Amino acid sequence: MKAYVTGIEYVLPERVVYNSESRLTKKTGIIKRHIAAENETASDLAYKAAEKLLKDEAKKQSIDFLLFCTQSPDHYLPTTACILQDRLGLPRNCGAFDYNLGCSGYIYGLSIAKGLIESGQAQNVLLLTAETYSKYIDPQDHSVEPLFGDAATATSIAGFADAESGLDGFVLGTDGSGYDKLIVPVGGSRQPHAVTPLQEETDEFGNHRTNRNLYMNGAAISDFALDVVPQTVENILKKTGSTKEDIDYYVFHQANKFILKFLQMKCDLGMYPYWNDVKEYGNTVSCSVPIALADMMKASTNIGKVMALGFGVGLSWGGCIIDMKRYEQS
Amino acid sequence: MQEFIEKLADVLDTEAELTVDTALSELEEWDSLGIVGFVAMANAVYGKKLAVLKVRSARTVADLYALLK
Numbered sequence: 309m310k311a312y313v314t315g316i317e318y319v320l321p322e323r324v325v326y327n328s329e330s331r332l333t334k335k336t337g338i339i340k341r342h343i344a345a346e347n348e349t350a351s352d353l354a355y356k357a358a359e360k361l362l363k364d365e366a367k368k369q370s371i372d373f374l375l376f377c378t379q380s381p382d383h384y385l386p387t388t389a390c391i392l393q394d395r396l397g398l399p400r401n402c403g404a405f406d407y408n409l410g411c412s413g414y415i416y417g418l419s420i421a422k423g424l425i426e427s428g429q430a431q432n433v434l435l436l437t438a439e440t441y442s443k444y445i446d447p448q449d450h451s452v453e454p455l456f457g458d459a460a461t462a463t464s465i466a467g468f469a470d471a472e473s474g475l476d477g478f479v480l481g482t483d484g485s486g487y488d489k490l491i492v493p494v495g496g497s498r499q500p501h502a503v504t505p506l507q508e509e510t511d512e513f514g515n516h517r518t519n520r521n522l523y524m525n526g527a528a529i530s531d532f533a534l535d536v537v538p539q540t541v542e543n544i545l546k547k548t549g550s551t552k553e554d555i556d557y558y559v560f561h562q563a564n565k566f567i568l569k570f571l572q573m574k575c576d577l578g579m580y581p582y583w584n585d586v587k588e589y590g591n592t593v594s595c596s597v598p599i600a601l602a603d604m605m606k607a608s609t610n611i612g613k614v615m616a617l618g619f620g621v622g623l624s625w626g627g628c629i630i631d632m633k634r635y636e637q638s
Numbered sequence: 639m640q641e642f643i644e645k646l647a648d649v650l651d652t653e654a655e656l657t658v659d660t661a662l663s664e665l666e667e668w669d670s671l672g673i674v675g676f677v678a679m680a681n682a683v684y685g686k687k688l689a690v691l692k693v694r695s696a697r698t699v700a701d702l703y704a705l706l707k
Contacts, residue, residue: 331651332671451670513670526674527690534681566649566675570682 309467311425311433312474312634313418316602317361318461319353320589321345327454337565341457341590343442350380350438351388351395353460358396358436360638361462368397373430374404375420377413377437377594379621380444381406392436403430410490411561411620413437413594414461415480415628418616421465422475435463437594441522444492448516452524455564457590461598466634474631477548479540486623489528493519530567533619538575540617540627548629555629556611557604558582561618562589562596581608593620605635642703645683649675658700680706 320342327333327340344353354376362368374396376389389404398404403424409416417435424430438460445453465475494504499519507519517523537560545551558577560568568584571577583600592599597616605611617627643656650667654660662668673693680686684706696702 331667335651335671335675511670515670525690526670527677527693530674530678531681531687534678535687567678570678574682 309425309428309431310470310473311422311465312468312470313463313630313632314466314634315361315464315636315638316461316598316605317357317638318459318595318599318602319356319360321348321353321458332450332454335564335566336455337584337586338454338457338590339587341454342459344440344458348440349382350378350440350458350460351376351382351392353440353458354378354392354436354438354462355395357438357460357462358392358434361464362396362434367464369399370432371398371434372402373421373424373433374398374402375417375433375435376404376406377409377417377435378406378439379408379410379593380438380440398434409622409624410439410593411563411591411596412480412618412622412624412626414597415478415616415618415626417463418465418475418628418630419478419480419626422473422478425465425467426473431467433465435465437461437598439593439595441593444522446517446521449521451511451513451515451526452522455591456522457592459589459592459595459599461595461602463598468634472631474634475628476631477544477550477629478626479543479547479628480626481536481540481624483532483623486528486532489525489532489623490523490621492522495520529620529623530570532623533563533567534570534574536625537571537617537619540619540625541575541577541615544615544617544627544629550613550629552577552580555613555615556581557608557614559597559600559604559614559616561620562586562600563591563620594618601630605632605637611635639703642706643699645679646676646699646702649679656699658698658703660699662697662699662702676702
């Protein structure tokens with residue numbers, strides 16, 4: 309069996325926050341973002357995305373593996389994917405687990421789904437991504453607040469008796485030395501919430517945050533992206549024996565407009581179809597690649613091979629080539 | 639140098655008349671977004687990886703240009 313992406317759906321929280329029109333919105337391209345309600349969790353959003361994708365009962369009953377990518381789980385334990393299996397009414401013979409990754413998470417999910425299907429361990433994988441970074445962000449921290457939006461996505465990946473795989477050329481990478489460049493320091497076992505004193509800081513640009521909030525060293529992260537993305541593009545092409553012309557669309561993690569432009573320049577992709585659209589959602593972390601793929605598929609015709617690539621928190625990155633020939637438009 | 643100044647004005651999205659002697663502290667756009675933009679430009683356009691601390695310690699446009707050497 310060979311794995312193919314057969315559908316993608318996404319949902320955005322109802323609450324919309326507009327960025328005030330400024331140089332920042334012009335540079336980042338982010339006009340508005342969707343923010344989860346106070347009592348709305350990432351898994352609530354993931355549930356809605358999955359319901360949108362699996363419209364009929366037969367589709368639900370066919371799912372034999374659920375993968376859930378989030379950095380905003382409902383609880384430390386149990387696994388949020390288990391809660392979602394029950395809430396969605398998925399069969400009891402369905403495997404399920406969470407994994408904690410950010411902007412590279414979707415690519416990892418595709419990689420695991422391919423492994424499960426092509427080794428005969430699963431037939432129909434449901435890959436969910438959901439993120440609510442807004443809950444970690446100090447509203448007075450303008451180095452992150454205007455950039456991130458909340459969202460959830462659902463992707464179906466199924467096995468077909470084809471000669472070629474619909475998911476190919478995976479290149480994954482990790483550099484944990486940059487773990488503190490994008491981090492929520494307090495809350496896990498290293499700095500437990502109950503015993504770690506609250507530390508507040510206001511940086512030289514007037515951004516306020518505490519050690520409970522999301523911190524991002526934007527320059528370090530963009531530098532990292534500009535380093536690893538061009539190499540990853542080359543490695544994927546090499547691994548699959550492809551040229552740039554063989555790819556119908558380049559869909560990278562939608563961080564923001566200006567970093568995507570610099571990446572396009574550095575990867576020499578100026579002449580190729582390259583998705584760059586964050587205006588309606590901002591940076592939605594692990595949801596950005598599947599949202600962009602769904603939008604791109606709606607906006608285009610005759611799409612075969614797509615290069616998808618994610619990079620960010622970890623630091624972690626990954627890319628692959630997705631053959632969209634079995635993609636069904638909703 | 640003139641080309642660099644144009645690129646810098648573009649990445650900062652400033653309407654101020656930049657010269658080699660322009661003090662960065664006088665530029666409203668030399669904020670965290672401006673620094674991230676400059677570091678990204680240095681990497682993508684000039685193939686130069688710059689430490690943020692070094693960029694932050696620059697005082698003038700000429701200092702930024704010198705970092706790219």
